[in-house]
Amino acid sequence: xxxxxxxxxxxxxxxxxxxxxxxxxxxxxxxxxxxxxxxxxxxxxxxxxxxxxxxxxxxxxxxxxxxxxxxxxxxxxxxxxxxxxxxxxxxxxxxxxxxxxxxxxxxxxxxxxxxxxxxxxxxxxxxxxxxxxxxxxxxxxxxxxxxxxxxxxxxxxxxxxxxxxxxxxxxxxxxxxxxxxxxxxxxxxxxxxxxxxxxxxxxxxxxxxxxxxxxxxxxxxxxxxxxxxxxxxxxxxxxxxxxxxxxxxxxxxxxxx
Numbered sequence: 001x002x003x004x005x006x007x008x009x010x011x012x013x014x015x016x017x018x019x020x021x022x023x024x025x026x027x028x029x030x031x032x033x034x035x036x037x038x039x040x041x042x043x044x045x046x047x048x049x050x051x052x053x054x055x056x057x058x059x060x061x062x063x064x065x066x067x068x069x070x071x072x073x074x075x076x077x078x079x080x081x082x083x084x085x086x087x088x089x090x091x092x093x094x095x096x097x098x099x100x101x102x103x104x105x106x107x108x109x110x111x112x113x114x115x116x117x118x119x120x121x122x123x124x125x126x127x128x129x130x131x132x133x134x135x136x137x138x139x140x141x142x143x144x145x146x147x148x149x150x151x152x153x154x155x156x157x158x159x160x161x162x163x164x165x166x167x168x169x170x171x172x173x174x175x176x177x178x179x180x181x182x183x184x185x186x187x188x189x190x191x192x193x194x195x196x197x198x199x200x201x202x203x204x205x206x207x208x209x210x211x212x213x214x215x216x217x218x219x220x221x222x223x224x225x226x227x228x229x230x231x232x233x234x235x236x237x238x239x240x241x242x243x244x245x246x247x248x249x250x251x252x253x254x255x256x257x
Contacts, residue, residue: 011077012070016063018084023062025051031083035069035076102128103209104185121178131256134180135163136201137190142236146215149234149241150188153248159256177201186211186255188248191221191231199223213251215244 001009019027025048032038041047047065050058070077101109117123135150137143147163154161162184164177181187187205189198191214205212214231216222222231232251234244 008070008077011081012067015080015084016066018088019066020059020062022087027087031069031080034079034083035073037069037072040068041065102182104128104211105209121175124179124182126179126183128185129160129183130185132160132162132184133186133188133252134184135161135188136198137163138193138195138198139165143190145236145241146190146234146244149245150248153245153252156249157252157256159252178204181205181208181210184210186213188213188215191216192218194221211255
């Protein structure tokens with residue numbers, strides 16, 4: 001292997017290392033236009049499909065296509081390198097100011113923060129609403145009395161109470177739920193019957209640093225790791241729901257006061 005060939009191979013490997021971690025389908029198509037090789041990329045039997053489905057063979061497919069592009073024309077190597085450098089530049093963005101600190105558990109921004117980019121959700125271009133309470137519970141009719149009790153308290157205290165089925169901003173319900181938790185000051189989660197969606201939504205709320213207020217008809221429904229959070233218990237009858245209203249009024253008056 002000549003020195004020139006070795007250098008070209010090392011440049012190929014450096015490009016591939018970045019491409020396999022950061023390229024999207026759109027990036028591959030753009031590279032195809034830049035190198036006049038759109039058919040090679042679109043007609044490859046596995047490249048884009050393995051990228052879409054995050055299959056194990058994507059690494060090999062991407063290296064194979066990249067190698068072929070570079071072997072067809074030396075100028076392709078320069079074009080792809082320029083494209084990759086431009087894409088890298090988009091990763092360097094200034095850290096946003098305190099307005100994007102969405103935690104409602106901590107009043108002061110901590111010294112150490114992390115940036116995350118979820119795959120399932122989009123980070124909404126919204127701010128935390130100081131008067132919004134979101135409610136996470138099953139959408140079953142047997143919880144209608146519970147939700148009514150919560151709304152009664154919120155109406156009395158002047159709090160904007162929302163549940164995911166009260167809004168329809170996105171075509172995917174889970175995005176509406178994420179947006180609602182993201183913008184809320186506090187989140188009520190009803191663990192009754194150990195509903196898996198509520199568990200999932202509670203995890204999202206904790207990850208976003210939200211003040212979570214658990215309620216339940218049975219303390220045994222609360223996961224063991226969360227039992228240090230003192231849940232408000234209630235029974236689904238008139239007397240029990242009235243008790244829930246009284247307990248919640250005391251709690252929410254402190255949180256939103």
